Amino acid sequence: MAQAQPHERIQYIVEGGHRLSGEIEPSGNKNAALPIVAAALLTDERVELTNVPRIRDIEVLVELIQSVGAEARWLGRNHLEIRAATLRPADLDPELCARVRASILLAGPMLARCGEVTLPPPGGDVIGRRRVDTHFLALQELGAEIKTNGHYAFRAGKLVGKDVFLDEPSVTATENALCAAVYAEGTTILRNCASEPHVQDLARFLIAMGAEIEGIGTNTMTIHGGRKLRGCSHRIGPDHIEVGSLIGLAAVTKSEITIKNAGTEHLRSTLMGFERLGIRCQIKGDDLHIPADQEMKVQADFGGHIPTISDQPWPAFPADTMSIAIVTASQCEGVVMLFEKMFESRMFFVDKLIAMGARIVLCDPHRAIVAGPSQMRGSRLESPDIRAGMAMLIAAMCAEGTSTINNAQQIERGYERIDERLNAMGAKITRVPPRA
Numbered sequence: 001m002a003q004a005q006p007h008e009r010i011q012y013i014v015e016g017g018h019r020l021s022g023e024i025e026p027s028g029n030k031n032a033a034l035p036i037v038a039a040a041l042l043t044d045e046r047v048e049l050t051n052v053p054r055i056r057d058i059e060v061l062v063e064l065i066q067s068v069g070a071e072a073r074w075l076g077r078n079h080l081e082i083r084a085a086t087l088r089p090a091d092l093d094p095e096l097c098a099r100v101r102a103s104i105l106l107a108g109p110m111l112a113r114c115g116e117v118t119l120p121p122p123g124g125d126v127i128g129r130r131r132v133d134t135h136f137l138a139l140q141e142l143g144a145e146i147k148t149n150g151h152y153a154f155r156a157g158k159l160v161g162k163d164v165f166l167d168e169p170s171v172t173a174t175e176n177a178l179c180a181a182v183y184a185e186g187t188t189i190l191r192n193c194a195s196e197p198h199v200q201d202l203a204r205f206l207i208a209m210g211a212e213i214e215g216i217g218t219n220t221m222t223i224h225g226g227r228k229l230r231g232c233s234h235r236i237g238p239d240h241i242e243v244g245s246l247i248g249l250a251a252v253t254k255s256e257i258t259i260k261n262a263g264t265e266h267l268r269s270t271l272m273g274f275e276r277l278g279i280r281c282q283i284k285g286d287d288l289h290i291p292a293d294q295e296m297k298v299q300a301d302f303g304g305h306i307p308t309i310s311d312q313p314w315p316a317f318p319a320d321t322m323s324i325a326i327v328t329a330s331q332c333e334g335v336v337m338l339f340e341k342m343f344e345s346r347m348f349f350v351d352k353l354i355a356m357g358a359r360i361v362l363c364d365p366h367r368a369i370v371a372g373p374s375q376m377r378g379s380r381l382e383s384p385d386i387r388a389g390m391a392m393l394i395a396a397m398c399a400e401g402t403s404t405i406n407n408a409q410q411i412e413r414g415y416e417r418i419d420e421r422l423n424a425m426g427a428k429i430t431r432v433p434p435r436a
């Protein structure tokens, strides 16, 4: 089992100005694979997962489930086998937990299987406050007691189904609540819950394990809990955030590419966001074709008003595609407002794009006005989080000259072998150190 390297520093050296061509397939959805790996703890039987993205966040979560007694083995590059025959609510490594947001996803499954778990605070992208309140609310409603003293100690004699109204449609809190509810005795109704493609994927995985869940894809899910869960095989769905990243990348480099098996059923809000920038993709079955001759002109609102691209919980434009939309807008003709409604620090990285030549006014932590197009110049960059890192990679690929992106291990938390895969299509990215 490859261990997640704690202090590996990775740099990408990117030569700008190269067009891409050909086909690419998105990896499995990171944010689906994480709760599904955690939910594999709900059964003592064998679970087989395919299309698992081989990224840092997954390696860390796999180490965490092993540390509580689960066996996990890679059967192939993206093929993971998990068997949680016996589990112990052991102390989890605080350093590992702090590396990923997904460590909080162990709460629901461990509480269900062991009746208790103590979790050090989770980590994840530093893009604003990362609340845990909704997790606490949902698990308490289902019967858990929670004590916080630096760590979060969850304990439940018995989980019992209930009608639960979440204070906000938090993605990971909905996932924890789902895992606890399938184990709880009786019926749970989760209202105001998240419905992202990854939440849907988790629900389908739980159904494959024998759970009964209604309302998948809506903001009210009903779970008939208490059924014995069994082992199963499940394929993780494609990563719609990676697809959005590839759309932005293709458009700014004037490339013609086809994204195979893109999961087109989940792309409506993403495609609508890019259309506002004058970028149109063609859906061909489950493939997405991005032609090279894009208009790249911001589409004004009725009356010639400046349009907005804003994120919101699903099915609206995804928060994790916002950074990609900003860099893409910098290459489009016209003025557009980007409104990040969910995270209050995600937009701070735009100072790096401004240094490269982008014309962006950061109005406040949530809103940026972008006027394009701008010729970008190669620069020395530092990736603060997964998506800002990807946005910098996109900027570097359309810039004049060479850029260096430090802290690229952040990009690799979420994108599998992205340098290799883009190089195969014509990009010039050198990874330091090279891949083993």
Ligand SMILES: CC(=O)N[C@H]1[C@@H](OP(=O)(O)OP(=O)(O)OC[C@H]2O[C@@H](n3ccc(=O)[nH]c3=O)[C@H](O)[C@@H]2O)O[C@H](CO)[C@@H](O)[C@@H]1O
Binding pocket: 031, 034, 101, 102, 128, 129, 130, 131, 168, 169, 170, 171, 172, 173, 194, 313, 319, 320, 341, 342, 343
């Ligand atoms: C491991 C994982 O799956 N991470 C994803 C998950 O994080 P995570 O589950 O941590 O994110 P949440 O859904 O809890 O919330 C994200 C942020 O949005 C805010 N919020 C949420 C709902 C709402 O109606 N209004 C609002 O402002 C929250 O207060 C928080 O600041 O969902 C986020 C939102 O899609 C994504 O960026 C993360 O990639």
Ligand SMILES: C=C(OP(=O)(O)O)C(=O)O
Binding pocket: 031, 057, 100, 101, 102, 123, 124, 125, 126, 127, 320, 386, 387, 414
């Ligand atoms: C914010 C993200 O991830 P995480 O929640 O794991 O930090 C992301 O995937 O963009």
